[in-house]
Amino acid sequence: xxxxxxxxxxxxxxxxxxxxxxxxxxxxxxLLRLIRERQAEIVSALKRDISRSEFDTPIFELIGIENDIxxxxxxLADWMAxxxxxxxxxxxxxxxxxxxxxxxxxxxxxxxxxxWSLTLRPLVGxxxxxxxAVVKPSEVSKSSASLLKELLPQYxxxxxxxxxxxxxxxxxxxxxxxxxxxxxxxxxxxxxLVMEAAxxxxxxxTLELGGKSxxxxxxxxxxxxxCRRITWGKFANCGQTCIAPDYILCHPNIQHRVIExxxxxxxxxxxxxxxxxxxxxRIINQHHFDRLLALIEGCTVAVGGESDKxxxxxxxxxxxxxLPHARIMQEEIFGPVLPIVTAGDxxxxxxxxxxxxxxxxxxxxxxxxxxxxxxxxxxTSGGVLVNDVMVHYTINALPFGGVGNSGVGRYHGKHTxxxxxxxxxxxxxxxxxxxxxxxxxxxxxxSRLRTSMFFLRSRSGSCDQALxxxxxxxxxxxxxxxxxxxxx
Amino acid sequence: MQIIExxxxxxxxxxxxxxxxxxxxxxxxxxxxxxxxxQILEALQKDLAKPKFEAVLSEIDMVVNDLCYTINSLPxxxxxxxxxxxxATKLDxxxxxxxxxxxxxxxxxxxxxLQLILAPLIGxxxxxxxAILKPxxxxxxxxxxxxxxxPKYLSQECFAxxxxxxxxxxxxxxxxxxxxxxxxxxxxxxSIxxxAxxxxxxxTLELGGKCxxxxxGRLDMLAAAKRLVWSKFFNAGQSCVAPDxxxxxxxxxxxxxxxxxxxLSIFYGSQPKQSEDFSRIVTDRHWDRLMALLGxxxxxxxxxxxxxxxDKYFAPTVVVDLDGSDALMQEEIFGPIMPILTIESLEQGITxxxxxxxxxxxxxxxxxxxxxxxxxxRTSSGGFCSNDGIVHMTLPGLPFGGVGASGMGSYHxxxxxETFSHRRGCMLRGWGLERISMLRYPPYTESNLSxxxxxxxxxxxxxxxxxxxxxxxxxxxxxxxYTYTEYISI
Numbered sequence: 001x002x003x004x005x006x007x008x009x010x011x012x013x014x015x016x017x018x019x020x021x022x023x024x025x026x027x028x029x030x031l032l033r034l035i036r037e038r039q040a041e042i043v044s045a046l047k048r049d050i051s052r053s054e055f056d057t058p059i060f061e062l063i064g065i066e067n068d069i070x071x072x073x074x075x076l077a078d079w080m081a082x083x084x085x086x087x088x089x090x091x092x093x094x095x096x097x098x099x100x101x102x103x104x105x106x107x108x109x110x111x112x113x114x115x116w117s118l119t120l121r122p123l124v125g126x127x128x129x130x131x132x133a134v135v136k137p138s139e140v141s142k143s144s145a146s147l148l149k150e151l152l153p154q155y156x157x158x159x160x161x162x163x164x165x166x167x168x169x170x171x172x173x174x175x176x177x178x179x180x181x182x183x184x185x186x187x188x189x190x191x192x193l194v195m196e197a198a199x200x201x202x203x204x205x206t207l208e209l210g211g212k213s214x215x216x217x218x219x220x221x222x223x224x225x226x227c228r229r230i231t232w233g234k235f236a237n238c239g240q241t242c243i244a245p246d247y248i249l250c251h252p253n254i255q256h257r258v259i260e261x262x263x264x265x266x267x268x269x270x271x272x273x274x275x276x277x278x279x280x281x282r283i284i285n286q287h288h289f290d291r292l293l294a295l296i297e298g299c300t301v302a303v304g305g306e307s308d309k310x311x312x313x314x315x316x317x318x319x320x321x322x323l324p325h326a327r328i329m330q331e332e333i334f335g336p337v338l339p340i341v342t343a344g345d346x347x348x349x350x351x352x353x354x355x356x357x358x359x360x361x362x363x364x365x366x367x368x369x370x371x372x373x374x375x376x377x378x379x380t381s382g383g384v385l386v387n388d389v390m391v392h393y394t395i396n397a398l399p400f401g402g403v404g405n406s407g408v409g410r411y412h413g414k415h416t417x418x419x420x421x422x423x424x425x426x427x428x429x430x431x432x433x434x435x436x437x438x439x440x441x442x443x444x445x446x447s448r449l450r451t452s453m454f455f456l457r458s459r460s461g462s463c464d465q466a467l468x469x470x471x472x473x474x475x476x477x478x479x480x481x482x483x484x485x486x487x488x
Numbered sequence: 489m490q491i492i493e494x495x496x497x498x499x500x501x502x503x504x505x506x507x508x509x510x511x512x513x514x515x516x517x518x519x520x521x522x523x524x525x526x527q528i529l530e531a532l533q534k535d536l537a538k539p540k541f542e543a544v545l546s547e548i549d550m551v552v553n554d555l556c557y558t559i560n561s562l563p564x565x566x567x568x569x570x571x572x573x574x575x576a577t578k579l580d581x582x583x584x585x586x587x588x589x590x591x592x593x594x595x596x597x598x599x600x601x602l603q604l605i606l607a608p609l610i611g612x613x614x615x616x617x618x619a620i621l622k623p624x625x626x627x628x629x630x631x632x633x634x635x636x637x638x639p640k641y642l643s644q645e646c647f648a649x650x651x652x653x654x655x656x657x658x659x660x661x662x663x664x665x666x667x668x669x670x671x672x673x674x675x676x677x678x679s680i681x682x683x684a685x686x687x688x689x690x691x692t693l694e695l696g697g698k699c700x701x702x703x704x705g706r707l708d709m710l711a712a713a714k715r716l717v718w719s720k721f722f723n724a725g726q727s728c729v730a731p732d733x734x735x736x737x738x739x740x741x742x743x744x745x746x747x748x749x750x751x752l753s754i755f756y757g758s759q760p761k762q763s764e765d766f767s768r769i770v771t772d773r774h775w776d777r778l779m780a781l782l783g784x785x786x787x788x789x790x791x792x793x794x795x796x797x798x799d800k801y802f803a804p805t806v807v808v809d810l811d812g813s814d815a816l817m818q819e820e821i822f823g824p825i826m827p828i829l830t831i832e833s834l835e836q837g838i839t840x841x842x843x844x845x846x847x848x849x850x851x852x853x854x855x856x857x858x859x860x861x862x863x864x865x866r867t868s869s870g871g872f873c874s875n876d877g878i879v880h881m882t883l884p885g886l887p888f889g890g891v892g893a894s895g896m897g898s899y900h901x902x903x904x905x906e907t908f909s910h911r912r913g914c915m916l917r918g919w920g921l922e923r924i925s926m927l928r929y930p931p932y933t934e935s936n937l938s939x940x941x942x943x944x945x946x947x948x949x950x951x952x953x954x955x956x957x958x959x960x961x962x963x964x965x966x967x968x969x970y971t972y973t974e975y976i977s978i
Contacts, residue, residue, distance in 0.1 A: 425898075427872070
């Protein structure tokens with residue numbers, strides 16, 4: 001079944017119909033219609049899957065997809081056009097450019113926490129780049145997976161973009177097939193398996209993974225606003241976001257203030273009993289619920305800590321004075337539990353961050369420009385956001401992706417188009433001006449070598465003006481032997 | 489491994505980050521090449537009997553050009569690039585920083601032993617990384633020379649050369665790197681990718697394959713033959729971008745063969761073995777491999793075919809009357825054997841190419857632009873060049889790399905710098921305008937949602953980062969939110 005879908009997609013791609021601009025725009029606008037016309041059903045599916053608030057879904061999932069589609073529709077003709085590049089003296093009369101081409105059949109493996117955005121945004125780029133794509137939504141978000149399987153064929157070319165549902169065995173079967181690119185969003189354990197499977201066919205991959213995204217609160221900052229923004233980011237989608245602030249680093253003197261501000265904000269957001277708030281979500285399934293409770297064990301609970309197994313509900317929880325070697329600091333939390341680790345100064349913070357795997361996102365709250373500059377210069381991460389959390393995700397001009405353990409490759413906006421294209425280097429020459437070429441042919445003489453080097457050598461500095469002058473001169477001399485007489 | 493730990497400590501100390509350090513190292517590398525040209529030429533002569541001309545043009549000068557280009561451009565490349573924003577983030581700073589990855593591994597190849605290891609190194613240094621070089625053990629003299637010269641010119645804390653064969657490479661790959669850059673064969677590439685998967689290490693693979701050369705339509709046959717012969721027999725055919733085989737109609741073949749013969753005699757004389765401008769095969773094993781291919785072919789040898797094992801000379805050879813199932817068509821030739829296959833039409837030629845793995849380079853010789861365009865549109869390859877061979881890879885503006893089985897990633901010029909950098913998306917926000925931020929907080933309301941959607945969605949017309957209309961929208965929104973919501977919150 002999996003093989004059939006892949007073979008069908010390859011047949012569809014080989015027919016060539018996914019290449020023309022018209023086709024790509026048509027498919028993209030059909031996808032846009034799907035999101036707009038079926039929004040109510042998508043919202044319901046997410047409510048069933050993860051108790052997502054109906055207000056969170058448009059902002060967190062759908063707007064990103066819509067923006068990517070609109071950007072592609074507006075700019076696709078430009079993106080597909082050849083991009084001319086700098087020439088050397090020897091190629092001054094030739095056409096030199098880079099042309100974006102489709103790769104072929106792309107495999108897109110989605111995740112369960114934002115099942116629509118994380119599956120459809122890569123698909124937007126795959127379509128824009130002229131590829132066929134096999135879409136494999138996560139089986140953990142069941143309702144969304146079956147809704148996607150039902151809806152996509154109603155709007156898009158079924159053969160070109162088949163949806164394959166299923167669990168681990170189906171995914172493994174898919175990974176045995178040959179793809180021209182595999183796009184995976186999920187955790188690093190499976191990420192390694194995907195990369196290994198891709199290695200067999202020498203297929204390039206994009207891996208959007210995760211990790212522990214640190215959140216540093218400097219003494220010198222507006223702590224109230226900082227805590228409000230952090231609370232929003234941490235507890236949206238019940239903490240199940242790859243770029244959620246995973247843990248807080250702050251000076252022990254402000255820990256108490258931070259806890260109080262967050263506690264206050266939680267009251268404002270979700271009321272006395274978050275369980276009754278329509279805006280607070282649930283843990284996706286029993287397995288993750290149990291995992292999170294185990295992580296809290298042994299830590300000092302400052303706020304929250306209650307849970308209800310029947311609803312997979314965990315109240316917003318803050319842990320204080322967490323030790324660096326605690327279990328909760330060894331893996332990505334991916335839930336509504338916020339540990340606070342204290343650190344004496346910025347040096348300690350930077351050291352702490354650098355001793356750990358490179359995160360997907362780094363958050364810094366500080367009004368001190370020096371501190372901000374040090375954090376930017378002395379650490380690395382997929383992305384970095386100062387004085388807020390998560391919203392860098394909404395700028396599709398920024399490349400979104402990890403580094404090291406947090407991922408390989410990047411996407412969003414034009415970056416997805418670039419990631420799923422092959423940028424082919426093209427040199428279009430003519431057979432004329434053969435006299436000029438004589439300098440490079442054997443038999444070799446010192447003077448021929450000198451001539452060749454003259455033409456091929458890079459000049460110091462930018463010499464576009466010199467090149468332009470030479471272009472004029474060379475055109476005039478095109479049919480003359482003056483060059484040969486001078487240098488031959 | 490101790491060396492790797494040492495390099496990692498150096499990287500973490502931040503010594504490779506400043507622009508000055510990177511420029512100093514790059515200029516030292518330039519001095520290495522300028523000071524040691526005779527020794528380099530000697531090593532290349534020992535390894536491949538590389539003629540001085542080829543060594544200067546395709547090894548030394550290529551690296552020198554890339555170095556000069558990089559040294560001049562680096563101050564620009566490392567600047568953050570600012571990006572467009574949406575209404576909700578208008579007052580923020582959004583930009584992309586290029587950051588070093590850490591400790592990278594560069595594995596070279598034997599056919600251009602200097603260029604294929606130093607060209608990636610340029611970008612690795614420019615991007616602020618530490619690097620381990622693993623030159624090919626097959627080109628022994630160059631390997632030894634690099635091991636001797638690199639520590640003399642570059643910082644020993646940050647750059648190291650490790651010599652050895654398959655065993656040493658295997659144990660090297662058990663370590664964690666932040667990027668692996670490999671030039672070589674597909675078989676080894678698979679095991680490198682598998683080793684990289686263990687640590688989620690990104691890789692660049694510069695592989696090979698069979699680069700087709702289509703000759704079709706109206707053209708100047710002698711000029712085409714000269715360029716074809718030059719690119720095919722340069723380095724005795726041992727180039728990953730050498731035209732591997734030729735496709736043309738039977739009529740064109742009749743014109744092509746004498747033109748090739750003429751070009752060969754102009755270039756190498758009647759006895760190529762005596763010509764100083766023709767290289768040798770790198771090892772006995774490869775010489776045997778090429779002879780065996782000639783032995784197995786069903787085609788007819790019309791030029792060359794002879795060789796002498798003592799000096800690893802293999803004559804420029806042309807084979808005709810063979811088809812796609814021939815022994816010469818099963819693997820990359822990587823030697824001075826040129827099979828010429830006949831096709832009945834351009835369509836047939838394109839189908840033949842597309843039935844095979846995507847090549848590293850694709851060549852078309854024709855004066856008819858429709859022919860060139862048709863092949864360009866209907867095929868895929870790492871790079872494409874019409875009416876010449878190889879030279880597309882000398883252009884610093886073009887990315888050099890494969891696609892599909894011919895590789896992943898690209899380099900040369902700025903592309904090497906990008907390959908060895910991490911593009912970090914950065915956003916710097918302020919504390920103000922918290923009232924706009926409040927739109928996104930729970931308890932959620934329908935009206936907040938519609939404000940937010942409007943503020944964060946892409947607008948129909950976009951006239952650059954900050955257009956007058958967008959500014960007006962923005963100020964209106966701010967005023968409204970501050971006055972109206974202030975009023976209703978009492």
